[in-house]
Amino acid sequence: MSAEHGITINHVSRSFKGRGAVVQALSDVSLACPEGSFTALIGPSGCGKSTILRLALGLDAPDTGDVMISGMTPFKAARSGKTGVAFQDAALMPWRTVEDNIMLPLDVLGHKRADYLAEVAKLVDLVGLNGFEKALPGELSGGMRQRAAIARALITRPEILFLDEPFGALDQILRRQMNIELQRIWMESRATTLLVTHGIDEAIFLADRVVVMQSKPGRISRVIDVPFDRPRKPALFSDPRFHALEKEIAEALDGQ
Numbered sequence: 001m002s003a004e005h006g007i008t009i010n011h012v013s014r015s016f017k018g019r020g021a022v023v024q025a026l027s028d029v030s031l032a033c034p035e036g037s038f039t040a041l042i043g044p045s046g047c048g049k050s051t052i053l054r055l056a057l058g059l060d061a062p063d064t065g066d067v068m069i070s071g072m073t074p075f076k077a078a079r080s081g082k083t084g085v086a087f088q089d090a091a092l093m094p095w096r097t098v099e100d101n102i103m104l105p106l107d108v109l110g111h112k113r114a115d116y117l118a119e120v121a122k123l124v125d126l127v128g129l130n131g132f133e134k135a136l137p138g139e140l141s142g143g144m145r146q147r148a149a150i151a152r153a154l155i156t157r158p159e160i161l162f163l164d165e166p167f168g169a170l171d172q173i174l175r176r177q178m179n180i181e182l183q184r185i186w187m188e189s190r191a192t193t194l195l196v197t198h199g200i201d202e203a204i205f206l207a208d209r210v211v212v213m214q215s216k217p218g219r220i221s222r223v224i225d226v227p228f229d230r231p232r233k234p235a236l237f238s239d240p241r242f243h244a245l246e247k248e249i250a251e252a253l254d255g256q
Helices: 049-057 074-079 098-102 104-109 113-126 142-154 172-189 200-206 234-238 240-254
Strands: 007-018 021-033 038-042 064-069 083-087 160-164 192-196 209-214 219-225
Touching: 007 049, 021 049, 021 064, 021 219, 038 049, 038 200, 049 064, 049 074, 049 083, 049 160, 049 192, 064 074, 074 083, 083 142, 098 104, 098 113, 098 142, 104 113, 113 142, 142 160, 142 172, 160 172, 172 200, 172 234, 192 200, 200 209, 200 234, 200 240, 209 240, 219 240, 234 240
Parallel strands: 038 192, 038 209, 083 160, 160 192
Antiparallel strands: 007 021, 007 064, 209 219
């Protein structure tokens, strides 16, 4: 797997001024996510997870260091449709149908919808929303709205997928179901994926490795490989090896 066509974060630092003080959000952070890998970022609030995501999306710029996405600057990668993103809030346009919401990035990037009709149908099927193509967001459950948001993130066939707590607002049972669905979707797309989460079990179930961050200043404290083969079955959640890895990550977080 090549980092050149994945995500490369090289000695990045970022600080913010607020209330007369300077807050060091990130300090000398380096991380390489090779092409086709799935990486989970986990850490306490304020450790810089979301700052990393903003830098990778081109929504902010580092004070020092650089970020490259598929060999491009984050802004250029976003403008070329090489990145997709889904947030905790599905943020669907309430007046647009599921199909129209999925096609929103095409409208923003100036792509012809007609060229993507087959892709929209494929994604609707992939995320399990057949029969709801013409439904409005207000007619969907929370889980269904997140499915639509993930389909929207994949419509440009992105090489890189960013997920910022996409299931954080869901209850535990539904979140676990969505983890299983996301694994299935990811195994079909194989996009290089960076997930920000507070859920240790979610990170282990989905990722190839878990990056543990600490705050004040935000930096990477440990990188822990996840040894389980895919596809990962629901029974894995009760596996003693799974619980041992949960404990290891929890202790890494508690030791900060």
